[in-house]
Amino acid sequence: MLVTGSSRGIGRAVALRLARDGFDIVLHCRHNRDDAEAAATQIRALGREARVLCFDVTERATARETLEADIAEHGAYYGVICNAGVTADGAFPALSDDAWDRVLSTSLDGFHNVVKPLVMPMIRRRAPGRIVVMASVSGMMGNRGQVNYSAAKAGLIGAVKALAVELAKRRITVNAVAPGLIDTDMTAGEETEAARRGIPMQRLGTAEEVAGAVSFLCGPDAGYVTRQVLSVNGGLC
DSSP states (O other), X not given: OEETTOSSHHHHHHHHHHHHTTOOEEEEESSOHHHHHXXXXXXXXXXXXXXXXXXXXXXXXXXXXXXXXXXXXHOOOSEEEEOOOOOOOOOGXXXXXXXXXXXXXXXXXXXXXXXXXXXXXXXXXXXXXEEEEEOOTHHHHOOTTOHHHHHHHHHHHHHHHHHHHHHGGGTEEEEEEEEXXXXXXXXXXXXXXXXXXXXXXXXXXXXXXXXXXXXHHHSGGGTTOOSOEEEESTTOO
């Protein structure tokens, strides 16, 4: 199982949870190889195999070549968790072109660049498979100061729903998990505290709770679940 953006935060929690579920894990990072290797060590301690791939998901040729080489050596993946993403928030009139391009490229181009090289090998396995994409509550309801991020995550939800239809008869499910405000190193300060007060459950979610949702979608009980968005947001929407 490949988990992109898995050196820290939600991606790392997902990788560890799936390892506990019995999956061998291919961790991915862009730069933080040391953190990814540390996660791989944790996974091996759980009795599962783990290896690390480092590449930028926005670089199409590099992503394709890296993934194709890994598949040639190790075989097709059972599935992929597309978790890599970035934020670059700002009021829309002041949003820089770079902030727009970087956020959309990481989410949307990243989805294309990672998933496309994997799909045909997964189909040729003639076995069930799983594709889970990390969306966001922002892609479902919009969020002030996140026009770029909301657009990117809404686009991912659309891609999930379309690809799910294409792959359904192949027994490859395609779903999204849409976290709300999650307690990671990206959330801190007064703005986060103000947002917490607007959550019906009055707290931030945890990376492990998001990982639990991914675990369900990757497991045998979700074999008839596809084209869905599973929200983990404390009741925001």
